[in-house]
Amino acid sequence: RKEVEQDPGPFNVPEGATVAFNCTYSNSASQSFFWYRQDCRKEPKLLMSVYSSGNEDGRFTAQLNRASQYISLLIRDSKLSDSATYLCVALKGQNFVFGPGTRLSVLP
Amino acid sequence: EAQVTQNPRYLITVTGKKLTVTCSQNMNHEYMSWYRQDPGLGLRQIYYSMNVEVTDKGDVPEGYKVSRKEKRNFPLILESPSPNQTSLYFCASSAPGQGKTGELFFGEGSRLTVL
Numbered sequence: 689r690k691e692v693e694q695d696p697g698p699f700n701v702p703e704g705a706t707v708a709f710n711c712t713y714s715n716s717a718s719q720s721f722f723w724y725r726q727d728c729r730k731e732p733k734l735l736m737s738v739y740s741s742g743n744e745d746g747r748f749t750a751q752l753n754r755a756s757q758y759i760s761l762l763i764r765d766s767k768l769s770d771s772a773t774y775l776c777v778a779l780k781g782q783n784f785v786f787g788p789g790t791r792l793s794v795l796p
Numbered sequence: 797e798a799q800v801t802q803n804p805r806y807l808i809t810v811t812g813k814k815l816t817v818t819c820s821q822n823m824n825h826e827y828m829s830w831y832r833q834d835p836g837l838g839l840r841q842i843y844y845s846m847n848v849e850v851t852d853k854g855d856v857p858e859g860y861k862v863s864r865k866e867k868r869n870f871p872l873i874l875e876s877p878s879p880n881q882t883s884l885y886f887c888a889s890s891a892p893g894q895g896k897t898g899e900l901f902f903g904e905g906s907r908l909t910v911l
Contacts, residue, residue: 724900731886731902732839775839777900782827782846784890784900788838 691715692787694776700793705766709790711759711776718778718785721752723761726773726789735761735774766794798823802887802903809877810911817872817906819887825901827890828870829854830862832883833905839886845870877910884908 694711701707713721721738736743738750738759749762759776771794776787800821809815821828829844831854841854845864859881861873870889874881887903 729884729905731904732900733902734899783841783844783852784829784888786831786839786841788836 690788691718691780691785692776692778694774694787695790696788697790698793699790700795701766702795703766703768705794706762706764707766707792708763709761709774709776709792711761711787713757713759713776713778713785715778715780715785716754716757718780720779721759722777722779723748723750723759724775724777724786726775728772732775732786763792766792768794768796770794798901800887800889800901800903802885802906804906805904806907808909808911811878812876815874815877815908817874817885817887817908819870819872819903820868821870821889821901822868823889823891823901824867825889825891826867828864829888829900830860830870830872831886831888832856832881833886834883842872842885874908877908879910882908882910 692713723735724732725735726732738752742751747764751760773789773791775789778785803818826847830842831839840856843862845851885906888900890900
C-alpha cells in the first residue's frame with residue numbers, strides 16, 4: 689500500500705465547476721501536509737500547505753483530518769488554467785512523500 | 797535568482813554507458829532529493845540527502861548512486877543504465893526550517909532515454 693494515496697482521476701469538469709480531490713496517508717507520524725501542482729512536462733510547484741484548522745487561498749480550500757488521516761483540496765469556480773495534476777504530499781521527519789497525483793482537465 | 801539547476805535536460809544514451817545527471821542549488825538548502833516520474837506511477841523517490849555526506853535510499857534506489865560532497869551539489873549517477881531507467885528525473889531541495897511551509901524547490905527535470 690502506498691504511503692500517500694489519491695483519487696486516480698482524471699477529473700474532467702466544465703469551467704466554473706467546483707471540484708474536490710481526496711488524499712489519504714497511512715503513516716500517522718507524518719506531521720505536515722501540502723498540495724503541489726504540476727503542469728504537463730513541468731516541475732511540481734507548491735500550491736498550498738494544509739493545516740488542521742483548514743485553510744483557504746482564494747478559490748482553493750484545503751482540509752486535514754488527522755483522526756481519519758485524510759486530506760482534501762477543494763477548487764471553486766474552476767478556470768481553464770487550473771488544468772494540471774495535483775499532488776498530495778506528506779512530510780515525515782524531514783522527508784517528503786508524494787502521492788501519485790490526480791489529473792484535472794477543466795473544459796470550456 | 798533562487799533556483800535548482802539540472803543538467804542535462806535531455807539525454808539519449810545506450811545501455812551500459814555510465815552517465816551522471818548533475819543537480820545544483822544556490823539556496824544553501826540542507827535537504828536534496830532525486831525523483832523519477834513515470835506515466836501512471838507518479839513521483840518516486842530515488843535517493844535523498846539531509847546534509848553533506850548524509851544520503852539515504854528512497855523507494856527506488858536500485859541502479860542509481862548519489863553523492864553529497866558539497867551542500868550545493870547532489871549528482872545522480874547511473875553506473876550501467878538500462879532501458880527501464882528511461883524516465884523523467886527531478887532534483888529538488890528544501891531547508892529544514894522551511895519544512896513546515898513545505899516548499900520543495902524543483903529543477904526543470906531531465907528527460908533520459910536509454911536505448
